[in-house]
Amino acid sequence: MTELExxxxxxxxxxxxxxxxxxxxxxxxxxxxxxxxxxxxxxVFDDRSQIVVNLQKPLLEVWLAARSGGYHYRWQDGAWRDTKTGEEFYVRLSLSASEHAGVPLSFGAAA
Incomplete structure (x- = not known):
């Protein structure tokens, strides 16, 4: 993938x-x-807990930091996938946000 992509x-x-x-x-x-x-x-959630999503341009990655840990994502097979597990970004964001909010939440391009 190019830097522009x-x-x-x-x-x-x-x-x-x-x-x-x-x-x-x-x-x-x-x-x-x-x-x-x-x-x-x-x-930022009601209990002041946070999830941070940030770009890591030199690595061509997106990082997510939540209560459950830190995750690194690369574009692969048409989606942002965890570099260790292959889990799709929005799956982890939904799980983490649900944990932080205390209610089931769903994130995604087509949620």
Whole structure:
């Protein structure tokens, strides 16, 4: 993948995370304060816990940090996949956000 392809896909992922937070907030499921600064989106939950999603441009990766740990994702087979387990990004984000919020939440481009 070229750096330009990476940037396009990674920026689209961050925009989707922001849009999904807005959708969840509007649905009344929970309140997630999402803040974007450059290549990083921070999700802040009612209990003040956070999930951070940030771009790692030199590695062509996206990193997610949550209560459950840190995860590294690379674009593979049409999705952002964990470099160790192959788990898709939105699966982990949904699980982690559900843990932080205390209610089931679903993130994804088609959630």
């Amino acid at each position: 990476y940037l396009d896909r990674a920026e689209a992922l961050l925009a989707t995370v922001e849009t999904e937070c807005d959708r969840i907030n509007e649905s009344g499921q929970t309140d997630i304060d999402n803040q974007r600064v450059g290549g990083m989106v921070t999700l």
